[in-house]
Amino acid sequence: MLTQIGRDSGLIGSEMAPEFARLRLLAAASRSASRKHEAGRNFLHNRLSGMQKQRIFISGVAGFLGSHLADAFLADGHEVLGNDNMIGGYLDNVPEGVEFYQFDCNEIDKLKQHMKGVDIVY
Numbered sequence: 086m087l088t089q090i091g092r093d094s095g096l097i098g099s100e101m102a103p104e105f106a107r108l109r110l111l112a113a114a115s116r117s118a119s120r121k122h123e124a125g126r127n128f129l130h131n132r133l134s135g136m137q138k139q140r141i142f143i144s145g146v147a148g149f150l151g152s153h154l155a156d157a158f159l160a161d162g163h164e165v166l167g168n169d170n171m172i173g174g175y176l177d178n179v180p181e182g183v184e185f186y187q188f189d190c191n192e193i194d195k196l197k198q199h200m201k202g203v204d205i206v207y
């Protein structure tokens with residue numbers, strides 16, 4: 086791929102070296118990010134797989150971390166519900182299968198109501 090890019094770029098000799106170095110750095114960063122993502126998934130899987138099915142409440146479930154947590158727990162067969170006030174998240178982030186409620190965490194009565202029967206809260 087690097088050879089192809091070098092050919093297509095029109096750069097010659099030493100002019101290509103910084104471009105190759107930049108592409109190598111990008112490739113290494115991308116490999117590192119995907120290893121970290123994989124490690125996080127494995128960590129959750131190892132902690133919760135083998136456990137009895139849990140009912141798990143995730144606050145901010147429409148956000149980045151919350152939606153990925155939900156994905157991992159659903160994949161391991163757990164029951165997931167959660168809330169989000171939608172100041173920062175996206176409804177599209179909420180995985181199918183999550184019992185979703187739109188409200189703010191400061192609404193204590195609603196929180197109490199939805200925490201009933203929950204085993205784990207994030």
Ligand SMILES: NC(=O)c1ccc[n+]([C@@H]2O[C@H](COP(=O)([O-])OP(=O)(O)OC[C@H]3O[C@@H](n4cnc5c(N)ncnc54)[C@H](O)[C@@H]3O)[C@@H](O)[C@H]2O)c1
Nearest residue numbers: 145147148149150151169170171172173174188189190191
């Ligand atoms: N690498 C990436 O692509 C990427 C993408 C997004 C975030 N991040 C990083 O991940 C880190 C954590 O992200 P995150 O998931 O915490 O942020 P987030 O903003 O994605 O999620 C937080 C969620 O909590 C909700 N929320 C906030 N206050 C609330 C309240 N009082 N009641 C109910 N819901 C509430 C927001 O609406 C949002 O959906 C951050 O450092 C961020 O920079 C990385």
